Amino acid sequence: MRKSTSIVLIWLITLSFAFSGRAQAQTEDSKTPKDSKSSEIDKILDGMGYPELQVVPKASERLLIEARNEKSNWWVAHWPIQLSGLATMGIGLSSNGHRKENLSSNQKTDADTISTLTTTVGAGWVIGGLILGMQKPYRSGMKSISKYNDKDKRSQLMRERLAEEALEKPARIMQVLQYVSTATNLTMNIATAAYSNDEGKVLAGVSAVLSFLPFMFEDNAIMAHRKHIEYKKKIYAPIQSASIRIDPETNRITPVTELVWFF
Numbered sequence: 431m432r433k434s435t436s437i438v439l440i441w442l443i444t445l446s447f448a449f450s451g452r453a454q455a456q457t458e459d460s461k462t463p464k465d466s467k468s469s470e471i472d473k474i475l476d477g478m479g480y481p482e483l484q485v486v487p488k489a490s491e492r493l494l495i496e497a498r499n500e501k502s503n504w505w506v507a508h509w510p511i512q513l514s515g516l517a518t519m520g521i522g523l524s525s526n527g528h529r530k531e532n533l534s535s536n537q538k539t540d541a542d543t544i545s546t547l548t549t550t551v552g553a554g555w556v557i558g559g560l561i562l563g564m565q566k567p568y569r570s571g572m573k574s575i576s577k578y579n580d581k582d583k584r585s586q587l588m589r590e591r592l593a594e595e596a597l598e599k600p601a602r603i604m605q606v607l608q609y610v611s612t613a614t615n616l617t618m619n620i621a622t623a624a625y626s627n628d629e630g631k632v633l634a635g636v637s638a639v640l641s642f643l644p645f646m647f648e649d650n651a652i653m654a655h656r657k658h659i660e661y662k663k664k665i666y667a668p669i670q671s672a673s674i675r676i677d678p679e680t681n682r683i684t685p686v687t688e689l690v691w692f693f
Contacts, residue, residue, distance in 0.1 A: 481665040482590040483583075485658070489593035490575060492658050496597075496650075497568040504563035507650055508604070510643040511611045515555025517637040518615045522549030525622050528630025541625040548618040555611055562603075567651075571596025594658070601655035608644035608652075615641035 482489065500507060525545040533541060571593065578589040616638055623634035648656075675684050 480583075480587060481662050482594070483586055484665050485662045487661075489590045489597060489658060492654060493568055493571050493575070493593045493596055496654050497566075497572045500563070500566050500568055504566060505560055507563040508559040510647045510649060511607065512556050512559035514611060514615050514640050514643040515552045515559070517552070517640040518618055519549055519552025519556060521619055521622050521634050521637045522546070522552055524633070525626060525630065528626045528633065530625060530627050533625065537625065544618070544621045544625065548622050551614050551618050555615065558607075562607075567600040568596065571599075597655045597658055600651040604649040604651045608649065611644050612641050 487495070506512070522545050525541070525548065529538075529541055574596065575589050575592045578585050578592070580586050580589070619634045619638040619641060623631045623638075626634055676682070677684060
């Protein structure tokens, strides 16, 4: 009797371990897809990181490229403004030989004043372009970020964001100056044409068209910053849409947002 009882107990214990092991295996199997899904999402989120560190070339690399270029071409770095100013200066210097013949004394005085102003404005933009190039803002930007190394992610982000500021500053300055340059050169050419003969009006008209050179040809500072922002936007796109998803296992309604990558 005792022997049969012990056999029954051993059989029951074996069955209980078997069922518990099977239940545990089923539980692990049911959790595996969710765990794998969550791990995949974690990998995607970890891989996203910061766009400042993933854009190619990075802001610091772009800054270094521009700093190397401005060593040799600083004197023509802002050539659209300089060339339009040179054309205006030429009109001012040659305006005395292209005036109308029937000008009164007061008109001649006004024409002389306009001629002087036209020459001054044109020369100012030629010299101003040289002065802007001599500032070498990209070299100054490289010096400002050189004290931040790549020892950790915080230092890397600090370095890249300061480099972005160094790219943005000259671009913003040139965006304003291209409007001022065009407006002043165009105004002086029109004013000079009012006291010029037919040949002088043609020359002033050509110079007036050249006043728009800063808009016809993008300044290098503006282009460098625009390209960096363009490449940075290609890393991540903004959230495109939002929707609602029903979980097939729990039948719960979950709000979902879609993040789109552009490559």
